Amino acid sequence: MTNKIRWGILGPGKISRSFAIGLLEAEGAEIVAVGSRDRRRAAAFAGEFGVRNAYGSYEEMLADPAVDAVYIGTPHAFHHDQTLLCLRAGKHVLCEKALALNADQAARMIAAARETGLVLMEAMWTRFLPAMVRVRELVATGAIGEVRSVTADFGFRAKFDPASRLFDPALGGGALLDIGIYPLNLAFMICGEPVAIQTQANLGATGVDEESVTLLRHEDGRLSALSCSFRADTPREAHIQGTEGRITICCPWWKATRIIVQPREGKPDTMDLPARGGGYSHEAAAFMDLIRSGVPESDVMPLDESLAIMRTMDEIRARWGMKYPGE
């Protein structure tokens, strides 16, 4: 029998609700605690998910010896401090993407995790989906020949609200860290770290990026064209082009359940690869496997790669002249 991993949920917001549903569909997970700065919100979440302990501060939750692992579901701006708090309390950490506001923060978080030997992982759930596992297998086995380019977009029209997490610089707002990170992560997964970056963005009234297009050049000349937007709905598809065919990851590609492999000659092959728990079960299961096997770092979403992605986002923002408060 799989030994149970006992979870604390840090920040009972919308993404934590989605994650909790997925987590409870994964084998061997129990949510034993939830912590919020607002005790009533913690209590509401606890009621909804049948959680034993609802805490009115993160520190109280982290002092609970029943908690093995913490899921951090707060805005990006808080990930650094909260991850350090969790690690100091001896808890494994699955931290929502983006891992941090910038690479400096991410590097400190990773160093702290490595000192403790605890598991730290960026909650880039898309990478763990069965459809994405299949995409990696197809690419690795040469199903589309040599990869030449990746194109991916994630854009939706968000109602402008300066107080919303999406638009507030103090909360790490902006389209890149929130949704542009998905296309960027895909480009890393397929083509690795870029060797050249070109990018254009439009910053909005609050100073954060509301839309952008980024062009990456990778090793071997592979190219990525990536876009994200809070101002317009985009097709929300991803495409990997190779010399012998291409793969389309169907809309909405970041929660992929269908891919189409189109060989250069011949008919397309449509593959349906359902995900469990709204897509969140797979990352949760992989994270718990790391804890159980005593392996502190994922090789599906490695910390060094999460760090490199943060570095690339820093560089992209630098080209735009966009800084977060305190940077």
Place this chain on the structure above:
Amino acid sequence: MTNKIRWGILGPGKISRSFAIGLLEAEGAEIVAVGSRDRRRAAAFAGEFGVRNAYGSYEEMLADPAVDAVYIGTPHAFHHDQTLLCLRAGKHVLCEKALALNADQAARMIAAARETGLVLMEAMWTRFLPAMVRVRELVATGAIGEVRSVTADFGFRAKFDPASRLFDPALGGGALLDIGIYPLNLAFMICGEPVAIQTQANLGATGVDEESVTLLRHEDGRLSALSCSFRADTPREAHIQGTEGRITICCPWWKATRIIVQPREGKPDTMDLPARGGGYSHEAAAFMDLIRSGVPESDVMPLDESLAIMRTMDEIRARWGMKYPGE
């Protein structure tokens, strides 16, 4: 009754065959002559299309007083000299895209046409398709709100052959001038001339661009992400994203017969807009209307815009460090 325009075909190659089929489906066209450096090829073309006069040189064809207008269907590298020859002979010119190798050549061609008062037009047939007329109407009437971005690709795997027009620098080879010009032209049609250009390419063994991605910034911050490739098949779709919806121009978008309008809320509207003559009749009809009405320049594919597109392609190639022989 529409008065007949009598055509000469300069260069009886593959694109001229496609054009001739489309031309003969347009009202009031007659092909009266064909000219080639190779008299046998001219004769073969004449036989195929029932053309009275097959000439073994362009000069002979241009001396034929029965020819009102010339279609130039040769590689880009020859467009400049041949257009000047035609204009000096008093013939209207429909010149295959790209209009020239570079903006200098295009400017001279345009100046020569304006001196004579003859019609000169770049044969950017895509703009004249009923589907593209509808796209312009939809955008102009605000069907998708304010346009924020254009994405378009045109890529196919071409067999590498250094002697082929596609790969030979002496013939103006490379993906940008041959197929990348379609996405670029669409970006111009929707967003106008760029104010900033970022681009990455891979040049091949013959020194021409075999694949590239280009990012344009336009007035009002609108963005375009455009790609072309001889190395990999791409989705060959175009998308126009607006604040209130988006338009997909379905594959193969440059010979569009279907568009899908997806409003921000509500169901998508699929519109089938068939083209005549393989798509070539519409530009031919528009060109002949110019001649008949004594208007020397198209307002659908204006010469100043063709020139601006050449300038942009010059700049893109300059970023890559790519020059054609003689530049």
